Amino acid sequence: MVVDFLEMMRKIVRCANVGMTVVTKGGDVCSEFDLGIRGILLEPGENEHFLKLLYENGEEGVLYFVTDYFDTEYSIMKIPKEESTYGDFIILGPYRDMVYTELQISELMAQKKIPVDYANELKEYYHAVPAVEGIDQWREVCNTLCRTLYQDRIVQVQYILSDSLEREFRQENYKDELSFKMIEERYAAEGEVMKAVAGGNMEKALKALAKMGKFKLPVRYKDPIRNIRNGLISLNTLWRKASEMGGVHPAHVDALSTQLAKRIETISSSQEAVRFKTEMLRKYCMLVRNYSLRGCSPVVQKVVNHINLNLTEDLSLKRLAVEYSVNASYLSALFKKDMGVTLTDYISQQRVRRAITLINSSDMQIQDIASESGIYDVNYFRKLFKKITGKTPTEYVKQVRTHGAI
Numbered sequence: 464m465v466v467d468f469l470e471m472m473r474k475i476v477r478c479a480n481v482g483m484t485v486v487t488k489g490g491d492v493c494s495e496f497d498l499g500i501r502g503i504l505l506e507p508g509e510n511e512h513f514l515k516l517l518y519e520n521g522e523e524g525v526l527y528f529v530t531d532y533f534d535t536e537y538s539i540m541k542i543p544k545e546e547s548t549y550g551d552f553i554i555l556g557p558y559r560d561m562v563y564t565e566l567q568i569s570e571l572m573a574q575k576k577i578p579v580d581y582a583n584e585l586k587e588y589y590h591a592v593p594a595v596e597g598i599d600q601w602r603e604v605c606n607t608l609c610r611t612l613y614q615d616r617i618v619q620v621q622y623i624l625s626d627s628l629e630r631e632f633r634q635e636n637y638k639d640e641l642s643f644k645m646i647e648e649r650y651a652a653e654g655e656v657m658k659a660v661a662g663g664n665m666e667k668a669l670k671a672l673a674k675m676g677k678f679k680l681p682v683r684y685k686d687p688i689r690n691i692r693n694g695l696i697s698l699n700t701l702w703r704k705a706s707e708m709g710g711v712h713p714a715h716v717d718a719l720s721t722q723l724a725k726r727i728e729t730i731s732s733s734q735e736a737v738r739f740k741t742e743m744l745r746k747y748c749m750l751v752r753n754y755s756l757r758g759c760s761p762v763v764q765k766v767v768n769h770i771n772l773n774l775t776e777d778l779s780l781k782r783l784a785v786e787y788s789v790n791a792s793y794l795s796a797l798f799k800k801d802m803g804v805t806l807t808d809y810i811s812q813q814r815v816r817r818a819i820t821l822i823n824s825s826d827m828q829i830q831d832i833a834s835e836s837g838i839y840d841v842n843y844f845r846k847l848f849k850k851i852t853g854k855t856p857t858e859y860v861k862q863v864r865t866h867g868a869i
Contacts (some may be wrong), residue, residue: 468611468612472553476604476608477673479595479601482496484553485542485550486550487552496541496554497513497531498592508602521552523544524616524619526605526606526618526621527623528621529624530623533560535556537557537868538555539555540605540608540609558594560595561594591649633799645724655675656701657701657702657705657708658671658705658731659750663749665744665748665749688730690861692736699724699727699743702743702744703716703717703747710751710756711750719746719750725791753816759802762797766787767809774814775837780806815848815851817835818848818856821836822859832856
């Protein structure tokens with residue numbers, strides 16, 4: 464085993480939003496492997512019970528699926544002795560095979576005799592514990608990882624109900640610590656995504672979205688699809704504000720937000736929601752990349768927004784200079800400085816982009832597409848389109864009709 468394998472394992476389990484902790488004897492991991500639930504709720508010493516059992520009973524060559532006192536599951540494997548420099552145990556979890564409702568949380572608290580003062584703590588904890596869809600497939604993934612860890616040696620599987628005895632809960636006033644901690648982490652993760660979207664940084668946004676994945680909004684409706692859609696609506700609202708913060712004109716933001724809102728109401732499964740969430744994030748990042756004016760001078764921001772919203776009008780340098788009361792030569796030089804392209808080239812690019820959108824989303828004729836894009840000479844439109852895209856409009860239309868939107 465090499466360190467790269469541990470990183471590979473971490474990335475694989477992260478796809479299911481499951482955490483991974485490498486435990487080393489003497490290391491302080493109580494606040495890590497279980498999201499802090501034991502350190503907050505249980506008396507000192509009691510919170511170490513789980514790890515103590517691990518060290519007393521954990522054996523090499525065994526994959527343990529442990530259901531703990533809080534009815535959450537962990538996948539645990541002991542690191543081979545010859546590789547013990549990396550740690551003693553690998554803990555994957557906590558996770559569940561379903562999302563807990565508030566009623567189920569209340570029933571669990573009554574069954575486990577958990578003080579009612581900790582109701583908010585437990586709610587935040589279960590909102591943070593990922594629900595793994597297809598638990599049998601997940602366990603098979605863990606089995607494959609364990610076999611790889613042991614270089615394809617035979618691995619035994621044991622299912623264990625741990626911490627079944629009644630635990631001793633703290634009497635001090637610690638009951639808000641975990642809920643505050645979870646809320647802070649959730650807001651921090653949301654902030655990371657918004658910052659990445661505002662900067663149009665798709666890579667960072669996707670990484671931050673993975674962090675957000677372990678947090679779930681409270682279940683407010685009995686209908687699971689309504690809850691899924693509400694979660695997507697919340698993200699649409701957050702990312703709409705982030706793209707506006709990134710310097711995108713509200714008109715562009717509103718157009719995308721409205722389009723996505725309509726799509727959200729067609730989502731009918733959690734798998735579809737996961738795919739759509741990523742698609743939605745990519746679209747907002749691309750919106751910022753294509754339309755952000757952050758850093759541009761106020762007059763250039765006004766001119767660019769005017770161009771983007773009025774592509775079929777007269778957009779000559781002279782007309783725009785009069786519209787915004789600036790010298791034409793000054794506007795031309797300032798535009799090139801701020802945007803990196805000439806005013807004329809920018810207008811041409813936006814008109815061709817508009818034409819591409821129409822080709823991808825309609826059956827309009829070429830001459831109508833040219834007019835709707837603000838170019839009324841069809842021959843000039845064809846030349847300009849090929850100059851920018853490398854294809855004639857006819858070639859582009861044929862490719863779209865054959866293979867779908869480009």
